[in-house]
Amino acid sequence: MHDMSIASQILGLKKREFSSVELTLHYLGRIKRLNPIFNALITVTEEQALESAKRADETLSGNIYNELCGIPVVHKDIFCTRGVKTSCGSKMLHNFVPPYDATVVENLSQAGTVMLGKANMDEFAMGSSNETSFYGPVKNPWDITRVPGGSSGGSAAAVAARMTPAATATDTGGSIRQPAALCGVTGLKPTYGLVSRWGMIAFASSLDQGGPIARTAEDCAILLNTMASYDHRDSTSLKFQEKDYRDEINRSISGCRIGIPREYFSNSLSPSVEATVFKALGVLTDLGAILVDVSLPNTKLSVPAYYVIAPAEASANLARFDGIRFGHRCENPQSLEDLYCRTRAEGFGEEVQRRILIGTYCLSAGYHDAYYKKAQQVRHLIKQDFTEAFSKVDVVASPTCPAPAFKFGEKSDDPVKMYLEDIYTIATNLAGLPGMSIPCGFVDRNPIGLQLIGNYLQEARILNIAHCMQKETDWHNSAPKEHS
Amino acid sequence: MKLKKDDVTQLGILSRLTIDERTISDVTSRLENVLRLVDQLQTADTENIEPMAHPQQDFQTLRKDEITEKNDQKAFQKLSKDICNDLYLVPKVIE
């Protein structure tokens, strides 16, 4: 059952080949066996899962139900779940049990999905390797000496290890696409505002966007149908024309113009990754797509701009963690300042503290214009680059990451090395564009991801291209070897 | 960008983060690395470019002035360790 896509599981449930309880039990069994190896989940909600599965089976016996009814999912631990610990990968929230659900969680549970547990992640989504999690790093199911990517490493690893057919995730600078690429699964970061941010613990509010990680593009389309919603509780939520993202998934891509940004194929890209990506692009040209050379000249400034804007917003977003109303509180505070400083120094890990300090620096008097304002201007330039590119092409394609998954500890000494891991993914967040990563081959048995970037609200278009490629190829069906 | 230890201490005060004396030089040098990366921004020609604070070039949707939240005090205060007579307790605030 765990090798089936969500699309097939939906059919299996419909045809009564198995029940949601059976499906759920199957995954819970795998989680019990595999989670100690991969550490992909922080919390497993076994009892609740079985209850929801029972309810789903009842609903499935009727006539009207959402297609996702009875399908197990894992939620990234950044999404608030009523009555279930939501830690955001941090010690700060090790005791935080929210009395409310995130909109994404609400949408999926109303659809009848079965929550199996909460996925591990880099602390407050700050990281590209899952090494910053307070709950220990997630191991890459393809090679447990390597990182799964981050920050949604738990979500990607859980899908890759077949511990769940679907996982929710978030992407601030590549946090869906990069782990999806390194774990050989499919992940979609929608247009900013398509998926509500209500109940999603904020890292950088103008960049954060929730999205699905699953095995196939079709599965991502199915998940997005339910995850995307206009939400009056999030005033940056988009009022969009609702559509079925599966409708256009089989459209021919003949004549489709795919932009190849020359700046993304530069020195920093490993030659084997480049070769792998071009081989995959060959599949698309065989289907009639046309590759077009485009330029995104400000690409090299996207990482610097991001590391001003994201920490600046984070420094304010994380100020609420003060030990007063929720979360970690230091023992025996001697004064108010002591309560603040010690609670925060104890509750936040090193990377989170670093980003708070950077953000504070970039916003402080005397540096605000040179850093914060300048970064926002560069952000505008980056957006203009894309506007220019999309006047010539339908989508932009590139590698998701410059290299395959790296080994634990390899980049943790130098934060900048780690930051450059997101060099191909960050620009889409700055511009607010949709992007996805799909498996496109292997380098030394490590998965490689192809990134597809669409114009605003063109999720259906990139899903269409991804699906067409997945119909022709088998990379997305490859599974890491089973651990016992 | 060269950072002094005092600058970092000041950032710690503004951010309410105790920075351990033993690690402050490490913290400082790593911050410097990041600021060196960030300093590449200065190479960009941004004359006459409007800062872009948000990917959405839209305006805010407002809500009606209607009560939508019920009193969930009990549920919320369960999340805090120091409550007395409905109040959140903190070490004395000195004005």
Place this chain on the structure above:
Amino acid sequence: MRWDSVIGLEIHVQLSTVTKIFSGASTLFGAKPNSQACAIDLAMPGTLPVLNSKAVDNAIMLGLAINAEIPPISIFERKNYFYPDLPKGYQTTQLEWPIIGKGKVPIFLKDGTKKEIRIHHAHLEEDAGKSLHSGSFGSGLSGIDLNRAGTPLIEIVTEPDLSSATEAVIFAKKIHSLVTSLGICDGHMAEGSLRFDVNVSVRPNGSTALGTRTETKNLNSFKFMKEAIILEIDRQIEILEDGGTVIQETRLYNGETKTGYSMRSKEEANDYRYFPCPDLLPVKITKSHVQEIQKKLPELPDERSIRLVSEYGIGAFEADILSTSKELSNYFEIVAGKCKNPKQAANWTLGELMGRLNTANLPIMESPVAAEDLGVLVERVCDHTISGKIAKQVFEAMWKGEGTADVIIRDRNLKQLTDLKTLNELVTSVISDNPKMVNDFITSGPQHRKKKLGGLMGQIMRRSKGQADPKRTNDLLARKLCELTNEQED
């Protein structure tokens, strides 16, 4: 040396919306601590703000009322600082793109002159919660109540155009009257619905350079504001005259001990690191929306004041005070309509009635004397049924609920003696009964005669139980004494 003081105000006006500025929680005052703080107000992880349209409309109303520019776009920013009553660790406020731009508010000084106070801007923001420093939770601790957190505020910032505590109070009262007339604030000062920060500096008389200013924060009554300004002006002058320098700082004023002190804790690190709030897109205000609101605007104090002057012929100063609230001006208009003497109506409303109401700390709506009844009383003064002095007695009785003016006058037989024959008899009898006083009058120099006449008037009033028409009696007495004097001299 003589010194001039320069004063600017920041007025925090709490809007009387039903819900908070960014959440759907109630703003009702006086609820159980933390019972009105929802997930958003508590800054629970993952929660997001959504702006209350009523707060925006209220701001537009104020903007129109203070003749201000209303820019098409305004932006909310985050002002970052840590404080236990500020749950998010930042206040959502406005800095560079406030909802209301430059404006002006005219005030009328006691001598009748008009002065225009320039408004620098006004912006929308959220209120903080409250820190309680004493309670059953033990010493060394503070208790935090976040019910007030997120209550919408408009902060009105003036240019430093005020030059005395008195002017500042006149201006503050004007703003109070404006926002209550607009119905955007309940005006309950004791509940903190209006709070003032005063920026004060002094400079040598005639100098144009501004001195170093201080800011005294959080004054919640006109009285405290006045006291704090006077105290601060004196303190600064004393420092400068002793050769010292004024330090720019934030101060507090304790209304109980009548002392001001520096708020040093606020000083150490006020780098607020403002930046646009990424959870809130820019707010757009269209011209047509402003026009819609303009159409629905109630009569404003200034318009009312101008109307009262032209319609009733009363003085601008009186009209301005009467116009501070709709209830007060309505009251006046009823009194004036009844007694047909607007000047007297204004005097009685502002003098006797307001005096009693202020002492009893009652709003005009709860006045024990109805406007119609006061109108009748004033009418009885104007038609000489009773004297002004008797009228005050009648007013007292009316205040205590002992009846209407006419009933009290009738029952207590207070009607004024106006009949010339009776008055003549009264004057004659008093003259004959007080030969010494009469003699004193005659023999005293002209400059003392007025006082001597007063003594005899007193006798007459006493004998008539105060009912003798004072003017007619005075005339009669004066004539009689004049005759007697002439006789004597002949």
